[in-house]
Amino acid sequence: MTISVFDLFSIGIGPSSSHTVGPMRAARTFVGGLLADGDLPRVTRIKAELFGSLGATGLGHGSDKAVLLGLEGESPEEVDTSTAESRVAGIRSSGRLRLAGLREVAWDADDLVMHRRTSLPYHPNGMTFRAYDDPGETVRERTYYSVGGGFVVDEDAAGKDRIVPDTTPVRYPFTTGAQLLAWTQETGLSVSAVMAANEQSWRTDEQIRDGLLSIWRVMQECVTRGCATGGTLPGGLKVPRRAAGLHAQLHAADDKDDPMRGIDWVNLYALAVNEENASGGRVVTAPTNGAAGIIPAVLHYLVRWTPHGSDDAVVRFLLTAGAIGLLYKENASISGAEVGCQGEVGSACSMAAGALCEVTGGTPEQVENAAEIAMEHNLGLTCDPVGGLVQIPCIERNAIAASRRSSPPGWRCTATAGTWSAWTRSSRPCARRART
Ligand code: SF4
Known part of the structure; x- marks a missing residue:
């Protein structure tokens, strides 16, 4: 499977890439297959079953709402987050669902079953969709798995809704860190340049740059919204949103000489993103929604708190982070349901650390x-x-991971002649700093 940086950074909807973004994509794929094969006009009923982690925790993650919106043809990239809740409420109160936005069928609460204690064999996040015609015969049945980061794979579905792994050949193929370093040594290219060369298999240089900068714009908008929105997060925990209050405090603070000031802002950026995510807002999956705050927070730090911030640096940062994320996706997992938070927050933290290192002067x-x-x-x-x-703990976990990847202002990297925070275990004080 070939993975693009745009697979790892995609514009989506909160609160979860595997439990919200993935189910929405799967449901949309299912009705897309009905539409493409000409079966949609025959369908009078749809049923969906969510298994394993999706069944057990899907309600808290909005999986049920994501499935309804996906069946109506919405995508995580384009769904209007400001009207999503009211649309779902409308489907439930009217008992009517518009498949792919075209064919209206009856919808009942019993048509979506959340299996709390049953899992499908391939992955903890399984979903089965069935479409029926008027006599009640099955028109189509498909099983999908949401495997983390919004990625969806099918079991063995055949037909036009089949999700085929991308096998596009790239210039410098790598699936391990050793292979990646070998390419940088052989070519003299940086990690980001190797990744950029591979991205050319799908897009022009201009498209790569524009695409990554628009990802960065969505990250910035997310931070801005998060810093301006107070109140309480949805769900039964009644967790207060803190980013807006912290933002006001940091603006008012007279602490320009405090060397830890930048870290407070990094905390703020991460809190802002993850509070937006928790409230079902528009976020960039980076590489998951649960860990969506870390990379934007470190990028904001790069741009606002170091002398290295520029559009070029943002592009290189995201390419480097993508190269590192690809290694986790290929060799381990970025799915919290599969490997725990080390796969989400750990991967994001690692991607941010490596990316910040490159754009501040680090070697491969x-x-x-x-x-x-x-x-x-x-x-x-x-x-x-x-x-x-x-x-x-997800929101604070992002803030802590982002802070650990951003060197406090005033720390200068003695390993790379005056650049900031190019961490290496082979030289001091970098190793100690990276571990605090
Ligand atoms: S604990 Fe970590 S892996 Fe689990 S939902 Fe929260 S961020 Fe995701």
């Missing part, structure tokens, strides 16, 4: 070290969201 070897150190300190982190909501 230092990038690899930074990414490895960051992951090391997340190994063993379990997925343990209170009440199944992506709120506690």
